[in-house]
Every structure is written in C-alpha cells, then in structure tokens.
Amino acid sequence: MDETAAVTTIAHQIQLAVAPVFLLAGIGGIINVLAHRLARVVDRSRQLEAAPVADSDAGRAAHAAELILLDRRMKVVNWAISLCTASALFVCVVVAILFVADLARIAFARPIAMLFILAMLLLILGLILFLYEIRLAMRALAISHERRRG
Numbered sequence: 001m002d003e004t005a006a007v008t009t010i011a012h013q014i015q016l017a018v019a020p021v022f023l024l025a026g027i028g029g030i031i032n033v034l035a036h037r038l039a040r041v042v043d044r045s046r047q048l049e050a051a052p053v054a055d056s057d058a059g060r061a062a063h064a065a066e067l068i069l070l071d072r073r074m075k076v077v078n079w080a081i082s083l084c085t086a087s088a089l090f091v092c093v094v095v096a097i098l099f100v101a102d103l104a105r106i107a108f109a110r111p112i113a114m115l116f117i118l119a120m121l122l123l124i125l126g127l128i129l130f131l132y133e134i135r136l137a138m139r140a141l142a143i144s145h146e147r148r149r150g
Contacts (some may be wrong), residue, residue: 013102020091027088027123034130037137038077044140045070054083069140076133083126099107 045067047061053063094115 008129009102013099016098020095024088026093027084027091030123030126031084031088031132033079034077034084034126037133038074038081041070041073041077045074066140069136071138073133073140076129076136080126080129080133083122083129087119087122090115090122094119 048063048067051063053060094112096116097108097112100106101112118150
C-alpha cells in the first residue's frame with residue numbers, strides 16, 4: 001500500500017508541475033521573439049553604420065539619432081530577455097522545490113509562493129520592457145521616414 005501512495009503522491013506532484021511547464025513554454029516563446037527583435041536591431045545598426053552619412057546637417061543628425069535609438073532598443077531588449085530568463089529560472093526552481101518539499105515532507109509553501117510571485121513580477125517587467133521596445137521601434141521608424149524625406 002505504501003508503494004501505491006508514493007506513486008499517487010508523485011502523480012499529484014506531476015499534475016502540479018504541469019501548469020508551470022506550460023508557463024515555461026510561454027516564456028520560452030517570448031524569449032524567442034525578443035531574441036529575434038534583438039537580432040533585427042543589431043542588423044539594422046550594422047547596416048546604418050555601414051551606410052554613408054548624408055552631407056547635410058539634418059541628415060547627419062537623423063543618422064546619429066537613429067543610431068542612438070537603436071542602441072537604446074538593444075539595451076531594452078537585452079534587459080527584457082534577462083528578466084524573462086530570470087522568470088523562467090524561478091519557475092524551474094518552483095517546480096524543483098515542489099518535488100523536493102513533497103518527497104522530503106518539508107513545508108515550503110511560503111517560499112514556493114514567494115518564488116512564484118517573484119517569477120511573475122520578473123515576467124511582468126520583461127513584458128513591460130517589450131512594450132517599451134516596440135514604442136522605441138515605432139519612433140525609429142518615424143526617424144527613418146523623416147530621414148528619407150530630408
């Protein structure tokens with residue numbers, strides 16, 4: 001009977017771990033999108049650095065402004081990736097502690113809850129930075145259109 005109880009306990013723990021695993025898959029998708037955005041920003045900055053600078057003061061100013069904005073975007077995306085990765089790490093720690101706490105019969109309810117809250121806060125901050133980076137991208141697009149006109 002003890003063996004059946006142990007299997008049931010482990011099955012229950014696996015059920016508890018399924019939701020965080022789906023969360024990890026979602027965070028992984030977000031990190032993938034962010035990594036692609038970072039790659040595009042890096043590509044654009046390399047392209048812009050290789051392009052000849054305009055002869056006019058306005059053209060040089062627009063060129064410099066876009067490079068500054070691209071640098072800011074790179075930093076923001078890098079922070080977003082870091083925060084989302086940290087969030088995923090804490091979700092993994094939560095899953096691991098769920099198993100260890102149950103198998104060792106240790107009451108880790110409060111640390112598990114705190115780690116999960118921390119993981120969610122990090123994810124929220126990462127998503128806020130993602131939205132901010134999108135706003136910066138729209139600003140860069142406006143500068144690029146302005147540069148073509150001028």
